[in-house]
Amino acid sequence: MSLTVAVVGGLHGDARKAAVARLLADVPGSVVLHHDLATAAAGTVVRTVRDRTGLLNTGETPLVNDCACCALREDLVPELLRLADDAAVRLAVVELWDSVEPKAMAEVITAGGLTVSSVITAVDPALVLPYLGNGDDLADVGLAAAATDQRTVADTFARQLEYAPVLAVAESPEADDEDRELLAQLHPTARRIPIGHGTPAGPAAPSEAHTCPRSPLARAALAGFDVEAAAAAQHPACALLPVEADDHGVSTLVWHHRRPFHPERLYAALEDLTCAAARSRGRFWLADRPDALLHWDAAGGALCVERAGPWLAALPDAAWELVPPVRRAAAALAWHPEHGDRCNHLVFTSPALDRDGLAHLLDSCLLTDTEYAAGREAWQQLPSAFDTLLEV
Incomplete structure (x- = not known):
């Protein structure tokens, strides 16, 4: 045998x-x-x-x-x-x-x-x-x-x-x-x-x-x-993240949004967001880095933010053949006509989770309507608050 x-x-x-x-x-x-x-x-x-x-x-x-x-x-x-x-x-x-x-x-x-x-x-x-x-x-x-x-x-x-x-x-x-x-x-x-x-x-x-x-x-x-x-299943582009739940004093908040984060406002909120839950993870994008898929990984009161390669929407068509099929399938399931697979998908799990407060804080870190309407060229002129964290 x-x-x-x-x-x-x-x-x-x-x-x-x-x-x-x-x-x-x-x-x-x-x-x-x-x-x-x-x-x-x-x-x-x-x-x-x-x-x-x-x-x-x-x-x-x-x-x-x-x-x-x-x-x-x-x-x-x-x-x-x-x-x-x-x-x-x-x-x-x-x-x-x-x-x-x-x-x-x-x-x-x-x-x-x-x-x-x-x-x-x-x-x-x-x-x-x-x-x-x-x-x-x-x-x-x-x-x-x-x-x-x-x-x-x-x-x-x-x-x-x-x-x-x-x-x-x-x-x-x-x-x-x-x-x-x-x-x-x-x-x-x-x-x-x-x-x-x-x-x-x-x-x-x-x-x-x-x-x-x-x-x-x-x-x-x-x-x-x-x-x-x-x-x-662990790669941030197609990870099988937890779903919404609330039972026995434990909650999971799934926060999903297509609009990019304002880099300075998100950076200023990182400590509060990191300490809001026992565990949080997911993927997100910053307005000044529209092509970079960023990985969010927090536990123990500490946050790790890393580049996880480009969003598929940022790649030329010829490069798609080099991407694993599972990632192409995951992107296709939630493809946006304007932003492609770019999105913020963050999941927070913890006892005594302040779901409403956390969602409000995350929402406040997004581009405002006026900032969003200014377009991608204007977004890329925003201060790059994440340079040190990403070791640029």
């Missing part, structure tokens, strides 16, 4: 370990491959391979360019290929170290010629809001994957959560309806599978060794995964 690979990650360590234990118990012939980046200070990454009975082998790999995550990348595929040569191994569960993000690892595995059957992020619902609100640098809490790692706890957790199509949700006595609703609104398309912290089910009987796995999580781990589709 050919080897498939399930990637299990997440900053919630206890939940991640519970998910991995469930897979070992319920998928015959499964092993877990884990790289411990906590040993990077000593110059190495420690690799372990285990099955449900215990440790099978261990080894070390040196850092690459002072980067523990780079060492993981270089060691991961050779180890998986070695496991693939063992006919007894049916599923390799790659348990990611705390701050390692699943997107990069899934793409490395696929590029190495192996089949990723699932990406699962394990979550404790009671910890979702505290982690989204944690603006600490990973380096300050001992979770940096490289000397140059500038990520925060909040933005790392958000990407881990939103990339995975399957969430393994730990049983948590501290979690309430608001916590579970926040998780549901942050990633409404994810399949949420409950897992426990107790002892997993016993080993399969010999007659069950090659039958279907017994738990929903085990079946999800073998269900299949499309790396290209997962990447497209």
